[in-house]
Amino acid sequence: WFDEIPSIATDSTLAAMEACKADTHEKKVDLSPGIYHDDNSSTWVLPSVKKAREVLLADKSLNHNLQPQNGHPGLVSVARELTFSDTLDGRSIASMQAISGTGANHLVARFLSDVLQPKTVWFSNPTWENHREIWRHVNPAINQRNYPYYDDRTSTIDSQGMLSTLRGHASRGDVIILQACAHNPTGVDPSRELWEAIAAVCEEKGLFPVFDSAYQGFATGNIDNDAWAIRHFATRSNGTMEFAVAQSFSKNFGLYGERVGALHIVTRSNESAAKAEAKLKKIQRAEITSTPSFGAKIVATIVQNPALREQWQQDLQTMSGRLQDMRKRLYDELTKRNTPGNWSHLLTDIGMFSMTGLSPKRVAVLRNNFHVYLLPTSRLAVPCLTTGNVEYVAESIHQVLTV
Numbered sequence: 404w405f406d407e408i409p410s411i412a413t414d415s416t417l418a419a420m421e422a423c424k425a426d427t428h429e430k431k432v433d434l435s436p437g438i439y440h441d442d443n444s445s446t447w448v449l450p451s452v453k454k455a456r457e458v459l460l461a462d463k464s465l466n467h468n469l470q471p472q473n474g475h476p477g478l479v480s481v482a483r484e485l486t487f488s489d490t491l492d493g494r495s496i497a498s499m500q501a502i503s504g505t506g507a508n509h510l511v512a513r514f515l516s517d518v519l520q521p522k523t524v525w526f527s528n529p530t531w532e533n534h535r536e537i538w539r540h541v542n543p544a545i546n547q548r549n550y551p552y553y554d555d556r557t558s559t560i561d562s563q564g565m566l567s568t569l570r571g572h573a574s575r576g577d578v579i580i581l582q583a584c585a586h587n588p589t590g591v592d593p594s595r596e597l598w599e600a601i602a603a604v605c606e607e608k609g610l611f612p613v614f615d616s617a618y619q620g621f622a623t624g625n626i627d628n629d630a631w632a633i634r635h636f637a638t639r640s641n642g643t644m645e646f647a648v649a650q651s652f653s654k655n656f657g658l659y660g661e662r663v664g665a666l667h668i669v670t671r672s673n674e675s676a677a678k679a680e681a682k683l684k685k686i687q688r689a690e691i692t693s694t695p696s697f698g699a700k701i702v703a704t705i706v707q708n709p710a711l712r713e714q715w716q717q718d719l720q721t722m723s724g725r726l727q728d729m730r731k732r733l734y735d736e737l738t739k740r741n742t743p744g745n746w747s748h749l750l751t752d753i754g755m756f757s758m759t760g761l762s763p764k765r766v767a768v769l770r771n772n773f774h775v776y777l778l779p780t781s782r783l784a785v786p787c788l789t790t791g792n793v794e795y796v797a798e799s800i801h802q803v804l805t806v
């Protein structure tokens with residue numbers, strides 16, 4: 404029955420991770436996954452999460468019932484609060500728990516494909532590779548187009564290219580995917596002025612913005628700063644913009660395998676919000692019936708308990724602080740060696756990732772000869788650097804660029 408299935412290439416992030424797993428070289432370094440590790444290369448369980456688990460497991464009434472159709476009420480409420488704070492006063496919104504960021508991106512794509520029926524969805528060039536896959540999977544008839552984003556000659560945002568492409572080529576009812584902070588894969592975020600200009604283009608052209616918020620807390624260590632763009636969209640033009648936010652708690656709570664996320668649709672009226680919510684429930688019913696509950700309870704417990712929330716803020720600082728430290732060390736090691744290239748962006752990039760600018764050929768040499776794994780796009784995952792491997796990584800990059 405299945406002989407005719409065409410062979411399918413594995414997604415490049417998963418392929419790099421698998422290749423590294425199979426590599427037995429003692430010095431191998433996997434710089435491909437977007438997963439926070441501590442300085443011993445272990446996946447970190449946040450102290451706030453450990454405490455929340457204890458609280459939950461000590462509760463004799465803990466059960467494993469199905470959740471309400473919108474998801475765990477506590478999770479939905481804290482997801483809104485972390486995203487919007489009080490900027491939604493008086494606005495109408497539909498929120499649903501979702502299967503982490505991937506599930507939230509899928510849910511919004513399914514929802515918009517059905518109700519908005521956009522001709523085109525716009526992605527930053529480059530973007531998280533799964534964005535395209537999710538939209539193709541949901542509706543291959545929707546055109547996928549890129550707006551310029553990263554200028555690899557300067558390692559900065561091509562603001563003019565981005566705005567003029569959207570002004571010149573986007574059409575009313577198109578969807579635009581925006582990453583709220585700590586852009587994957589470039590590590591470069593719009594300035595506040597640029598966010599204002601992007602919002603203005605969305606209004607002028609009648610585009611529907613979808614924020615992908617997968618790294619709140621990873622850009623600056625502060626959840627309010629990292630939600631600035633979303634809150635700007637929520638409040639500008641007297642709170643009349645309609646948009647969506649696909650939110651993940653994988654990274655900022657270190658709950659990768661628990662699949663905790665949410666989707667918010669910000670609308671103009673209570674009637675629209677109620678209709679959007681009914682539609683989202685219908686999709687979730689057909690696809691998953693109910694969202695997973697344990698991770699959701701962990702997030703809700705932490706955010707609703709002042710002491711645990713305080714601990715979580717410290718955990719975010721620990722993670723973003725280690726990332727900054729590793730960026731500085733890699734920068735120092737490369738500049739000490741006079742490695743060709745301009746590396747100063749390593750110090751100013753934000754969040755988990757940076758582009759090294761290596762050609763695909765050099766990425767392959769780095770992998771084959773030095774056992775250091777980047778993505779083919781040259782993306783390097785900063786949390787996988789440690790004090791134990793950063794010198795080796797820098798020396799390997801240096802060799803690849805000079806020999």
Ligand code: PMP
Binds near residue numbers: 502503505
């Ligand atoms: N959006 C972006 C930009 C991401 O980088 C990721 C994870 N790599 C996700 C969404 C989805 O993450 P998850 O499904 O693990 O929450």
